[in-house]
Amino acid sequence: MVDAGDAFSPTPVIPSQRREAMVATAELIVDQYGLSGVAAMTVGDRDLALGRETLLALAARAKFPVISANLVDAASGERLLPDHVIVERAGLKVGIVGLMSPSGAANTALNRPSAEGEPSWRVSDPVVAARxxxxxxxxxxxxxxxxxxxxxxxxxxxxxxxxxxxxxxxxGQSMGGRGSTAAAPAGAVAVEAGMKGKQVGLMTLHLDAGTPTNAPIVNKGQKQALEDRLARARVRADSLEKRLAAAKAAADAPTGGDAKGTTPRRRIPPPTALWEQQLAGTRAEIQMAEADLATLSQATPVRGNTASYELVNLGNDVVDDATVKSAVDAFRERYPDPTKAHTPARPVVRHPTQGRGVQAPTLPGRVTAPMVKPGMQRVPKPGAQRVPRPDGAATQPR
Known part of the structure; x- marks a missing residue:
């Protein structure tokens, strides 16, 4: 299990009144990642909002490697964190390198409070650092x-x-809500797992026994996605062609009259121009998908290394780990979630002149003015008569 960054801070700026809670949240994440068996994580540009010293303290606290190949000291250019780590899985040495976006880090630097001065870090060229x-x-x-x-x-x-x-x-940089398979050169696989911890991306690498481990990896999910896209486009094109054919046949048919056969019926023409435009775009999409699929098929060997990818939604059906849940519950007692804070209901005052069971909401410190002041009587309308009641008492005018 790995993390591709922005696990500590949701925004590039942390308000001063929220800093203590954010640092405590980051410490909780680091501790629970250690218990969950995370193999490595990298730093995201939003994590830089915590500050250099806090980040280094979190890296020292972690029981797993926190890596970044291009986060360096602003003055010396020396790396602030290890650039890579090797973990062994299934008898293989898997090298992991962490890379951060210079453009994203520049945005975080611009949003720093002016009182903090220039940052003591910078993010170098990821190409040079990756090499x-x-x-x-x-x-x-x-x-x-x-x-x-x-x-x-x-x-x-x-x-x-x-x-x-x-x-x-x-x-881990995309802020899209869902995971996806990103574009990558032939022989490489690129995926993302969404945001806010709503899903876990599960990648499975199938390494062929007769193929070198460093040989190109074919993304089976990318091929399946192209085939699905092509099938949907063909169905859409077929539907548009049928609509246009039906519209043409209706236009060529003789126009009938009314019951007496004297007045021709008025017909609302279908949006054939729009359908033709949609059909042209769909045919272009089909050509692009066929070309991409042909290119991918040429690069796909009969035997070789492949990868598959899926998202696992972390919904209510996923059972909580008892230890992690206990730690989170204790944390929330000290730092309640501000997005779920309870808002007390406004006081409600009911005036005697209002109907029974009818309540009028008022703001704190304000009282609803009565509709009829004490001692006032209703003025009867012109021509109104008092209707006697069975007991002889007079009633209000109607």
Whole structure:
């Protein structure tokens, strides 16, 4: 299990009144990640809002490696964290390198309070940092290289092209709500797992016994996604063609009259121009999908290394770990969730002149003015008569 960044801070700016709770939240995450068996994590640009010293303290507190290849000291250029780590799984040495987005970090730096001055960190070129980390991993005998990629799509594409030795990119920069399979050069796999911990991305690598471990990896999910996209586009094109054909047949049919056969019926023309435009776009989509699928099929060997990817939703059906839940409950007693804070109901005052059971909400400190002041009587309308009651008492005018 790994994390690709932005686990500690949801925003690039932390309000001063929320800083204590945010630091405590980050410490809780680090502690529970250690209990959950996280193998490594990288730092995201929003995590920088906690400050350099807090981040380094969290890295020292963690029972697992916190890595970043391009987070460096602003003055010396020295790395503040290890750039890579090797973990062994299924008899293989898997090298993991952490990369951060320079553009995202620049946004965090711009949002820093002016009183804090210039940041003591900077984020270097991820391409240069990735090359250095991959070279070190090769010397240490890594069989496979995985990047914890907290990069923008453009930055990730640049790294994937310049450093083909990276086989898998696990993204964490996108703020999309759902996980996805990102574009990557042939031989590499790039995926993301959404945001806010709503899903866990599960990647399974199938390494063929007769294929080198550092050979290109074919993304089975990408091929399936292209095939599904092509099938949907063909169904949509077929439906549009049938609509246009039916509209043309209706336009060529003779127009009938009314019951007497004298007045022709008025017909509302269908939106054929819109359908033709949609059909042209759908046909272009089909051509692009067929070309992408052909390119992917040419790069796919009969035998070789493949990868599959799926998202596991963390809903109410997922049983909580008792130890983790106990720690979270204790944390919430001290730091209640501000998004779920209880708002007391406004006081409600009922005036005697109001109907029975009818309540009028009022603001604190205000009393609803009576509709009829004491001693006042209703003025009868012109022509109104008093209707006698059975007991002889007079009633109000009607």
């Amino acid at each position: 250095a980390a991959v070279t070190a991993l090769a010397r240490e005998g890594a069989d496979l290289v995985v990047a914890l990629s907290h990069l923008s799509p453009e930055e990730q594409a640049a790294v994937a092209t310049a450093v083909p030795s990276i086989h898998v990119f696990l993204g």
